[in-house]
Amino acid sequence: MAQILSPGTQAPDFTLNVTPDQKLSLHELQGKPVILAFYPADWSPVCGDQMALYNEILPEFQKYEAELLGISVDGAWCHAAFSRDRNLHFPLLADFEPKGAVAKKYGAYRKKDGFAERALFVLDPEGKVFWSYCSPVAVNPGADGILQALEDLSLKRNNNEPVESSSFAK
Amino acid sequence: MSPLKVPVSLNDHIQGDENALVTLVEYGDYECPYCGRAYPSVKTVQKHFGPQLRFVFRNFPLTQIHPLAEPAAEAAEFAGSRGRFWEMHDGIYENQERLSLPLLFELAELLCLPQEGLRDAIANHEFLPKIRKDLQGGVRSGVNGTPTFFVNGVRHDGSFEFEGLVSAIDARMLESKARVA
Numbered sequence: 524m525a526q527i528l529s530p531g532t533q534a535p536d537f538t539l540n541v542t543p544d545q546k547l548s549l550h551e552l553q554g555k556p557v558i559l560a561f562y563p564a565d566w567s568p569v570c571g572d573q574m575a576l577y578n579e580i581l582p583e584f585q586k587y588e589a590e591l592l593g594i595s596v597d598g599a600w601c602h603a604a605f606s607r608d609r610n611l612h613f614p615l616l617a618d619f620e621p622k623g624a625v626a627k628k629y630g631a632y633r634k635k636d637g638f639a640e641r642a643l644f645v646l647d648p649e650g651k652v653f654w655s656y657c658s659p660v661a662v663n664p665g666a667d668g669i670l671q672a673l674e675d676l677s678l679k680r681n682n683n684e685p686v687e688s689s690s691f692a693k
Numbered sequence: 694m695s696p697l698k699v700p701v702s703l704n705d706h707i708q709g710d711e712n713a714l715v716t717l718v719e720y721g722d723y724e725c726p727y728c729g730r731a732y733p734s735v736k737t738v739q740k741h742f743g744p745q746l747r748f749v750f751r752n753f754p755l756t757q758i759h760p761l762a763e764p765a766a767e768a769a770e771f772a773g774s775r776g777r778f779w780e781m782h783d784g785i786y787e788n789q790e791r792l793s794l795p796l797l798f799e800l801a802e803l804l805c806l807p808q809e810g811l812r813d814a815i816a817n818h819e820f821l822p823k824i825r826k827d828l829q830g831g832v833r834s835g836v837n838g839t840p841t842f843f844v845n846g847v848r849h850d851g852s853f854e855f856e857g858l859v860s861a862i863d864a865r866m867l868e869s870k871a872r873v874a
Contacts, residue, residue, distance in 0.1 A: 569758055570725045571838030578757045580832050610757040665837035667695065 527630040527642045532652045534559075534644065535628040539616040540599040547592075547614060549650070556589040556653075556676055557646040558669055561631045561639040563660060565597045565605035565615075573641065573663045578611050580666055587673040589645075592616055596623050596638050631657065645672040648680075695835025697846040701749050704823075706778045708739065709747035714869040715862050717746060718843040720753035720831040723765035723785045724792055725839040731853040732786040738858045746862065750782060752827040753839050761792050763824070768797040770820035771811050777804045845869070 528534070534549065534557075541547040549557070562573055569575060574593055577584075584591055593615040597605070602615040618625045623639060626632035631642035641658040654672035658664035701707065701716055719735065721728040739748055752770075754762035765785050772781035784800040785792065794815075801811045814820060831841065835848055842849040842858065845865045851857040 570722065570727050570755065572758075573837070575755055575758050576832075576837060579755050579828070583829065583832065612757070663837040665695070665835045666832050667835045670833060 527640070527655050527657045528644065528652050530652050530654055534646045534650050534652050535625075536650075537625045537628070539594070539618060539625060541614045541616055542603060543599040547616065552590050553650055554648050556587055556648060556673060557644075557650075558584060558589050558591045558673075559594060559629070559642075559644040559646065560591065561594050561626055561629065561642040561644075563633075563636070563638040563641065564595055565601055569609075571663055572609070573665075574605075574611060574615075575609055576663065576666060578609065578613065581612055583666070583670060584673065587677050589673055594618050594625060594639065596626070633660070636660075643669060645669060645676065647676055695848040697843045697848075698834040699830035700846075701747075705749045705751065706773060706782070707747060707749050708779060710744050711747070713747035714745050714873075715742070715747070715845055715865045716749060717858070717862065718749040718751060718846075720751050720827070720836045720839060720841045722752075722754045722759055722762045722839040723769070723789070724759035724762040725755065726789075727838075727853075728840045729786055729789040731840045731842075732783075732789075734853060734855045734858060737855050738862065741855075741859060742862060742866075745866065751831060752824040753831050753836055753841070754824065754828065755839065761794070763821070764794060764815050765792060765797060766824045767815050767818065767820050768801065768811060770823060771814040772801070772804060772806055774820070775806055777806060780804050 536549045538546050538548040560577065577591060591613045593613065596618050598619045599617040602617055606615055623632045626639040631640040633640055641660055641664055643656045643664060644652055645654040647653045653676050656664060656668050697718060739746060752766045754766050756763045769778060769781045769785065772778055781800055781804065788796055798808055798811060801808060840853060842853060844861045849861045851861055
């Protein structure tokens with residue numbers, strides 16, 4: 524498994540296609556917690572699908588004002604079809620050209636397979652990695668780790684503590 | 694292994710004895726074909742263990758990919774509020790290939806449940822808060838798709854065919870027996 528960026532690291536900025544004719548940059552989301560969900564590919568079997576699960580529980584993420592971004596090496600047209608088919612309500616970014624460049628920056632690229640790990644990052648509103656987790660590629664990591672990280676992050680900020688990164692391992 | 698964060702309580706739909714050695718909890722979606730496949734295995738597993746096993750069903754509807762999962766869960770909860778949860782639950786899974794709104798009303802009629810009551814419950818989302826609460830608790834417990842099973846509070850990541858469930862339950866049963874002895 525790849526060595527993914529650990530808590531405390533400044534998250535590398537990126538600009539990727541979010542639709543065939545629109546781009547999104549990470550820095551546009553500064554000021555809010557951001558969830559980056561790298562995943563291997565669109566079109567995995569439905570009921571156990573990680574993106575379908577996140578789509579269902581978006582309101583839980585929104586309670587923390589967090590923005591969720593799904594990222595895979597699939598192209599923007601593929602994402603558009605997948606997103607429409609699964610009725611997804613959050614953006615999927617195409618890490619397509621050069622292939623996997625953003626996943627590589629986050630240490631979440633599987634070179635021998637040519638696609639991203641199932642790697643999760645919760646970024647604090649300043650754009651630092653607060654929590655990260657890399658799941659075995661065949662295992663849908665669920666959302667409990669993300670929700671716990673968002674809760675810890677919001678508790679810290681409400682207590683006006685300096686935001687230190689979470690060091691717990693899932 | 695993810696532990697079950699929400700303990701089994703009287704708010705749950707429970708089959709079997711409170712003092713059973715093992716509790717099997719399922720997070721399920723009525724429109725999910727994998728849950729449909731798990732349904733007969735769970736029935737056989739229940740028969741196999743008899744009173745030693747308690748079974749709990751909690752809602753985990755993936756409504757964005759399964760548009761009928763939510764009304765089906767609402768119909769089951771509506772039936773549950775009139776003491777007929779399991780009949781509705783079984784009726785839906787046994788007829789899953791023709792799941793539709795008319796099927797839910799047909800099942801309600803068979804169970805002598807009021808049609809207007811069901812219509813209002815679905816239209817007003819009377820039971821949606823309970824259903825969402827099941828889902829939220831499931832997510833916090835690490836449910837990552839449907840069906841997800843917990844055996845004595847520990848997530849079962851193996852097969853949900855008969856043999857897979859039986860071996861997981863057998864293992865927990867030995868532990869429980871060892872504790873009692």
